Amino acid sequence: MEQTHVPHVLFLPFPAQGHIKPMLNLAELLSHEGFQVTFVNSDHNHDRLLHNIDISSFYNRFPKFQFRSIPDGLTPDHPRFGLYVIDLLCSTRAVSKPAFRELLISLKEEKGPFQLPTCIIADGIMCFAIDVAEEFEIPTITFRTFSAHCLWTYFHLSKLIEEGEVPFPDENLEKPISCIPGLENVLRRRDLPGICRFEKADDPVLQFFVKETSAFTRASGLILNTFNEIEAPMITRLGSFFNKIYPIGPLHALKSRINDNSSSSTSSNGNLWKEDKKCLKWLDSQPSKSVLYVSFGSVIKLTREQILEFWHGLINCGNSFLWVLRSDLIVGDASFGHLLMKLERDTKERGLIVSWAPQEHVLLHPAIGGFFTHSGWNSTLESIVAGVPMICWPKTGDQQVNSRCVSDVWNIGFDMKDICDRSMVEKLVRELMDNRRDQFMASSDKLSRLACDSIKEGGSSCINLEKLIQDIKSMSS
Ligand code: UDP
Numbered sequence: 001m002e003q004t005h006v007p008h009v010l011f012l013p014f015p016a017q018g019h020i021k022p023m024l025n026l027a028e029l030l031s032h033e034g035f036q037v038t039f040v041n042s043d044h045n046h047d048r049l050l051h052n053i054d055i056s057s058f059y060n061r062f063p064k065f066q067f068r069s070i071p072d073g074l075t076p077d078h079p080r081f082g083l084y085v086i087d088l089l090c091s092t093r094a095v096s097k098p099a100f101r102e103l104l105i106s107l108k109e110e111k112g113p114f115q116l117p118t119c120i121i122a123d124g125i126m127c128f129a130i131d132v133a134e135e136f137e138i139p140t141i142t143f144r145t146f147s148a149h150c151l152w153t154y155f156h157l158s159k160l161i162e163e164g165e166v167p168f169p170d171e172n173l174e175k176p177i178s179c180i181p182g183l184e185n186v187l188r189r190r191d192l193p194g195i196c197r198f199e200k201a202d203d204p205v206l207q208f209f210v211k212e213t214s215a216f217t218r219a220s221g222l223i224l225n226t227f228n229e230i231e232a233p234m235i236t237r238l239g240s241f242f243n244k245i246y247p248i249g250p251l252h253a254l255k256s257r258i259n260d261n262s263s264s265s266t267s268s269n270g271n272l273w274k275e276d277k278k279c280l281k282w283l284d285s286q287p288s289k290s291v292l293y294v295s296f297g298s299v300i301k302l303t304r305e306q307i308l309e310f311w312h313g314l315i316n317c318g319n320s321f322l323w324v325l326r327s328d329l330i331v332g333d334a335s336f337g338h339l340l341m342k343l344e345r346d347t348k349e350r351g352l353i354v355s356w357a358p359q360e361h362v363l364l365h366p367a368i369g370g371f372f373t374h375s376g377w378n379s380t381l382e383s384i385v386a387g388v389p390m391i392c393w394p395k396t397g398d399q400q401v402n403s404r405c406v407s408d409v410w411n412i413g414f415d416m417k418d419i420c421d422r423s424m425v426e427k428l429v430r431e432l433m434d435n436r437r438d439q440f441m442a443s444s445d446k447l448s449r450l451a452c453d454s455i456k457e458g459g460s461s462c463i464n465l466e467k468l469i470q471d472i473k474s475m476s477s
Pocket of ligand 1: 017018019271295296297298299300324355356357358359360375376377378379380382
């Protein structure tokens with residue numbers, strides 16, 4: 001008779017907040033199913049993440065879970081993102097790859113429960129994991145933390161370069177892009193992923209993503225943090241590259257289902273920054289749907305001028321706002337402390353500034369009426385689940401594609417890309433929160449219901465998660 005063992009799944013996220021959080025949500029869901037789970041962070045993020053988890057309660061709740069870490073090859077004070085992201089991309093290959101191999105060797109030799117994994121779930125931009133997994137004959141499933149729309153666009157990077165669309169041959173950013181099937185009437189040049197704005201086709205970051213996108217199709221399946229009801233046409237098209245696709249999002253909402261009966265302190269929040277929870281109390285004192293939440297995610301940087309344009313726009317529009325200003329948000333941080341003090345003082349009447357918010361809770365708070373966002377995919381999904389319409393100001397990565405979908409595919413907000421101007425902020429906030437509020441609330445409510453239905457028993461994402469669980473179990477037979 002065939003013997004089944006408890007599967008052991010090893011997760012390897014790209015070392016960034018927006019990648020760690022959804023992958024950790026899935027890791028906890030699989031651990032809840034009784035799987036052994038090893039979650040591998042970079043040393044740099046390992047300490048930051050564990051600092052924000054009540055680790056003994058966490059291990060009590062998930063006794064078959066372990067965190068491990070490997071180096072990313074950069075010094076602790078290296079900026080890692082923005083202009084320096086190429087250093088991180090290169091060092092994950094040069095330093096993390098051999099360290100990952102060493103980790104697998106050590107697991108192979110281990111006598112306890114965490115032996116060689118049954119399956120590796122590797123981030124779609126950590127494809128070195130597939131090479132290493134092949135050496136150990138371990139199947140890999142890839143997890144791409146982008147929307148399906150953006151991922152489909154990435155699969156056309158080579159074509160965009162071949163056809164002379166990228167790098168942009170002239171300054172006309174309004175030109176429609178016609179060579180991506182299914183998105184002909186959606187994308188203009190300005191809506192292409194941030195990496196398409198490089199000036200040279202052989203730019204190392206652009207080339208990294210061209211190569212990595214073709215490499216990760218070697219995985220035996222693709223996990224996406226999305227749901228069929230919102231992106232079915234793109235998910236179907238991605239089926240030309242993968243035999244199996246598991247759209248199992250929104251994962252934060254799916255995970256909150258298993259948290260229903262336990263205290264939230266026994267779960268992780270996947271945060272690398274410490275949450276400032278006082279803003280929830282402040283929100284309690286605000287009228288329903290009166291507050292605009294403002295956050296630009298974990299990675300992007302702003303100039304002093306950009307921050308001031310946004311701030312003046314927010315003050316002039318007359319609405320209350322809650323604004324996340326990360327300590328590392330500003331480019332060249334020498335004068336950030338002074339600027340922050342001034343903004344905090346001058347904002348008191350109208351709003352609150354925090355350095356890191358409990359975003360999922362904030363978006364679900366009844367006082368929130370809109371989200372001024374950079375359109376990272378996690379933030380977009382969290383806003384969709386909460387039924388909160390958006391004003392999008394994307395800057396890089398997948399954000400340009402996501403914001404276009406928000407405004408022109410799903411009709412749940414405005415896309416303000418490439419404009420940083422106080423009068424535009426003021427105008428769009430008034431439109432979103434007042435003049436066109438009913439229209440946006442109606443479409444946001446509808447999408448929120450679809451998202452919530454997808455994670456219920458019998459919903460599409462719930463069924464796909466079950467398929468993923470069964471497929472991993474069959475690997476351990
Ligand atoms: N986030 C948070 N508090 C904040 C700002 C962001 O918890 O003050 C979380 C947010 O909920 C989301 C993640 O950080 O899950 C950011 O991921 P996203 O994909 O939106 O953007 P990125 O940071 O990758 O650009």
